[in-house]
Amino acid sequence: MLVFVDSYKHKDKHKDKEHRHKDHKKDKERERLKHNSDHRDSDKKHRDKEKLKHKDGSDKPRDKDKYKDKERRKEEKVGKMTKWIKKQRREDRRKTMRQALKIVFTYFVYASACHLSLKFSIIIIIFLIKDIKPKKKTKDKKGDVPDGKKKAKKEPEEKWKWWEEERYTDGVKWRFLEHKGPVFAPPYEPIPGNVRFYYDGKQMKLSPEAEEVATFFAKMLDHEYTTKDIFRKNFFKDWRKEMTPEEKAKITDLSKCNFTEMSVYFKAQSEARKQMSKDEKLKIKEENERVLQEYGFCVMDNHKERIANFRIEPPGLFRGRGDHPKMGMLKRRIRPEDVIVNCSKDSKHPKPPPGTKWKEVRHDNKVTWLVSWNENIQGSIKYIMLNPSSRIKGEKDWQKYETARRLKKCVDRIRNQYREDWKSKEMRIRQRAVALYFIDKLALRAGNEKEEGETADTVGCCSLRVEHINLYPEKDGQEFVVEFDFLGKDSIRYYNKVPVEKRVYKNVQLFMENKQPEDDLFDRLNTSILNKHLQELMDGLTAKVFRTYNASITLQQQLKELTNPDENVPAKILSYNRANRAVAILCNHQRAPPKTFEKSMQTLQTKIDAKKDQLSDARRELKSAKADAKVRRDEKSKRAVEAKKKAVERIEEQLMKLEVQATDREENKQIALGTSKLNYLDPRISVAWCKKWEIPVEKIYNKTQREKFAWAIDMADDDYEF
DNA sequence: ACAACTACTTAGAAAGGCTGAT
DNA sequence: ATCAGCCTTTCTAAGTAGTTGT
Numbered sequence A: 001m002l003v004f005v006d007s008y009k010h011k012d013k014h015k016d017k018e019h020r021h022k023d024h025k026k027d028k029e030r031e032r033l034k035h036n037s038d039h040r041d042s043d044k045k046h047r048d049k050e051k052l053k054h055k056d057g058s059d060k061p062r063d064k065d066k067y068k069d070k071e072r073r074k075e076e077k078v079g080k081m082t083k084w085i086k087k088q089r090r091e092d093r094r095k096t097m098r099q100a101l102k103i104v105f106t107y108f109v110y111a112s113a114c115h116l117s118l119k120f121s122i123i124i125i126i127f128l129i130k131d132i133k134p135k136k137k138t139k140d141k142k143g144d145v146p147d148g149k150k151k152a153k154k155e156p157e158e159k160w161k162w163w164e165e166e167r168y169t170d171g172v173k174w175r176f177l178e179h180k181g182p183v184f185a186p187p188y189e190p191i192p193g194n195v196r197f198y199y200d201g202k203q204m205k206l207s208p209e210a211e212e213v214a215t216f217f218a219k220m221l222d223h224e225y226t227t228k229d230i231f232r233k234n235f236f237k238d239w240r241k242e243m244t245p246e247e248k249a250k251i252t253d254l255s256k257c258n259f260t261e262m263s264v265y266f267k268a269q270s271e272a273r274k275q276m277s278k279d280e281k282l283k284i285k286e287e288n289e290r291v292l293q294e295y296g297f298c299v300m301d302n303h304k305e306r307i308a309n310f311r312i313e314p315p316g317l318f319r320g321r322g323d324h325p326k327m328g329m330l331k332r333r334i335r336p337e338d339v340i341v342n343c344s345k346d347s348k349h350p351k352p353p354p355g356t357k358w359k360e361v362r363h364d365n366k367v368t369w370l371v372s373w374n375e376n377i378q379g380s381i382k383y384i385m386l387n388p389s390s391r392i393k394g395e396k397d398w399q400k401y402e403t404a405r406r407l408k409k410c411v412d413r414i415r416n417q418y419r420e421d422w423k424s425k426e427m428r429i430r431q432r433a434v435a436l437y438f439i440d441k442l443a444l445r446a447g448n449e450k451e452e453g454e455t456a457d458t459v460g461c462c463s464l465r466v467e468h469i470n471l472y473p474e475k476d477g478q479e480f481v482v483e484f485d486f487l488g489k490d491s492i493r494y495y496n497k498v499p500v501e502k503r504v505y506k507n508v509q510l511f512m513e514n515k516q517p518e519d520d521l522f523d524r525l526n527t528s529i530l531n532k533h534l535q536e537l538m539d540g541l542t543a544k545v546f547r548t549y550n551a552s553i554t555l556q557q558q559l560k561e562l563t564n565p566d567e568n569v570p571a572k573i574l575s576y577n578r579a580n581r582a583v584a585i586l587c588n589h590q591r592a593p594p595k596t597f598e599k600s601m602q603t604l605q606t607k608i609d610a611k612k613d614q615l616s617d618a619r620r621e622l623k624s625a626k627a628d629a630k631v632r633r634d635e636k637s638k639r640a641v642e643a644k645k646k647a648v649e650r651i652e653e654q655l656m657k658l659e660v661q662a663t664d665r666e667e668n669k670q671i672a673l674g675t676s677k678l679n680y681l682d683p684r685i686s687v688a689w690c691k692k693w694e695i696p697v698e699k700i701y702n703k704t705q706r707e708k709f710a711w712a713i714d715m716a717d718d719d720y721e722f
Numbered sequence B: 001a002c003a004a005c006t007a008c009t010t011a012g013a014a015a016g017g018c019t020g021a022t
Numbered sequence C: 001a002t003c004a005g006c007c008t009t010t011c012t013a014a015g016t017a018g019t020t021g022t
Helices: A002-035 A041-054 A064-114 A118-130 A132-143 A208-219 A229-242 A245-250 A260-275 A278-295 A391-421 A427-442 A502-512 A527-537 A543-562 A569-586 A597-632 A635-667 A674-679 A683-693 A703-708 A710-715
Strands: A197-199 A202-204 A297-300 A303-306 A339-342 A360-362 A371-374 A381-384 A469-475 A478-487 A493-499
Touching (some): A427 A527, A427 A543, A543 A683, A569 A674, A569 A683, A703 A710
Antiparallel strands (some): A297 A303, A339 A371
16 A cells, blocks of 8 residues: 555646546536436445545646646647547437438338328337437446447547546455356357267267267367377366266277367368358357447446456366376366356346356455356366456556566665675575575566476476576686576476576575485575565565566666667667567567468568669669759759659668568567566556657557556656656 | 465467458 | 458466465
C-alpha cells in the first residue's frame, strides 16, 4: 500500500487535470445512473461512497506552461469527443430510420400479398415501429453499459480512467461483481461411422467414452509428442480407464492401434473449415461475437470489464513443456459440478446449464477470480480472471513498476550490502548474497523448489545444482568465469559465461566443495529465506522485482544510448527494437526460430536487391537528365531533373526501410520481444520515448497492448523517468 | 519450520485471421 | 480471387510468492 503514496506524489502534477476531468465525468455518471435507475440499489450506494472518496486532493501551484499545454490538449480532446458523439447520434437516428423503413416496406410487401386491409396495416406498422427504440433502452439497462458501446462497434466514446481514482487499501478487491459464469467446452461429437478405428489390423467400434479419448490422440498424430515413450505410456494408461471392460480386455498394446482414419478425417475437417464460404465464416464469426458479448464481460464495481479466459479448458491430452513426466495424461472434462463461482451476494448469480449445479457459489471479494475449478493433472486450481485492460489487473501492473522504481532508489545500498555479505562468516549469508548477486546481475528467476517427478526438471537461482555450473579461473582472456547451463522456466535453456568478482568465484567454489553434481548449489538457501531477507531491505521487495527493475532500467538506458535524434522514424524504431532486444536477451526470452524464417529472409533480400537495381537505374536517369539540362538549359528539363532527384530520394528511403527491416528481423531470429514488452518494461518509458521523438505510439504498441497500457499512455509525459 | 494450498504473473506455442502481392 | 506470410489472439502451462495449517 505504501507503494502508492509514492506514485501519488509523483502524480501531483496531474491532479488539476483529474479534477476537471471528474466534473465532466460526474455529469456523465449521473446521466447513466438515470438510465439505470432500476439497477441495484446497493450498487449505487457503493458508488456514492466511492465518489466521496474521490473528492479529496488539493490544488497545488504548478508549472504554468505544462498546465496550459495540458488544458489545450484536453480541450482538443473534449472537442473531438463531442463531435464524435454527435456524429454517432446522427448515425443512430439514420440507422433507426432505415430500420423503420425496411420494416414498413417488408410489411407492405407481405400485406399486399395477403390482401390485408389498410386500417389493419396501419395499426400493425405503428406497433412495429414503436418497437424499434424501446428495445434499445432495455438493452442498455441490462448490460450496465455506458450507452454507445453496443450501438457503435468502434471505440466506446470514453474509456474509464481508473488510474485517476483511488484504490482499495484494505485487501478488498471489489464491492460488486456480476457475471454470466463460464462457457463450457462443447460436448463430444461422435465421429461418423465410416471413420474407423483398427486394432491389430481389425476394425473395431469403440464406445463413445473410449472413442473420444482416442480422437484426442488421433488429432495429435503428426506431433512428435506422440512418438515419445512417456507420452504414449501416460496416454494409454488413462485411455484404458475410459474403456469398457471388453475394450480393456482387447486393447492391450498401443502400437497395435491404428488411428490414421481418424487423423485423416480431422485433417479433412479442418481443411473444410478453411474452404468454407465467406457467408459461413461470417456466421461463425457472428456467433463467436455473440458469445463474447454475453459471457466475455462482467460488471465489477459499476464498470463493464472484459474477461480474459471465459471458456473452460476443453478436455484433451496434457502437453507439458520440455521433459514432462505427465505428458499424455488425460485432462478431464470439467462439468458445472466441478466449478466454483465467485460473485457478489447482491448480484444476479450466473445460472448453471439446465439440469446441473455449481459446486459452490461464494462471495469472496478478497480475490479477483470469477470462476475456479480443480485441474486433474497437477491437482492445481485454474481460474477465470479479468483481461489485462481491466482496472484490477492494471492497478497491480502499475504497482509492480512503482515497486521497481523504489528499488531503483535503494539498489546501491542493497548492492553494497550483498557485497559485504560475501565476506560473512556465516555460510547461509554468503549463499544468500551470492544468489542475490546472480539474480541482480543476470536477472535470474528466484527458483522455487518443485516436487520431484511432478514436473519437468527445471531450475531457477535458488534451486541451481552443482551440475548446472562450471568454473574457469580463466577463459577466453577473462578471469574468474562462471559458466551457467541449465533449463529454466518452460525448459528454455539458459547458457551464459560470466566473469565475476574474485570473491564470488571463491564463494561458489566453496559452495561446490564435496558435493555431487545433483546436489543443490545453495544448500542453505531457498526462495522464502531470500524473500524474507529482501523484505527487510525494502518494503515489498522480492526476487522478481530485480528482474522488473533491471529490465526497465536497461530499456531506459539503451533508449538513451541508441536513439539518434537525426535519424528518421523507421531508424528510431529500429533503435527501440534494439533496446527491447537487449532486455529480452537479459531475461533470456527465446523462441523457436519461425519455420519460415530462412525463406522470408530470402524474399526480403530479393526485394532489397531489386530495390538496389531500381536505385541505380534511377540514378542513371538522374545523371542523364542533368546532362540534358546542362545542354538544353530550359525550364522543362530543369523540372525533369527535379523529378528524377525526388525519385532517387524516394527509392533511397524505401531501400533504407527494407534494409532496416532485414537487420531487425535477422537480429530477432531467436529472440522473443513480446514477453518483456508485456511484463517487464515500464510502459511509461516507451510512451515517454514516443512522445519525445514524436513517434506514434501505435508503432510500438498494437491495439491490445495499447489497451493494457492505457494508463501509461494517458499519464506519461515526454520527460518521464523510470 | 515446513508443507500444502491458493492466487496471481509470466511464458512460448499454436491457432486465427488479416493483408498485400499475384 | 487466392494464397503466403505475417502479426495478433488465444490458450494454458509454468513460474513466483503469499497464506494457512501442522
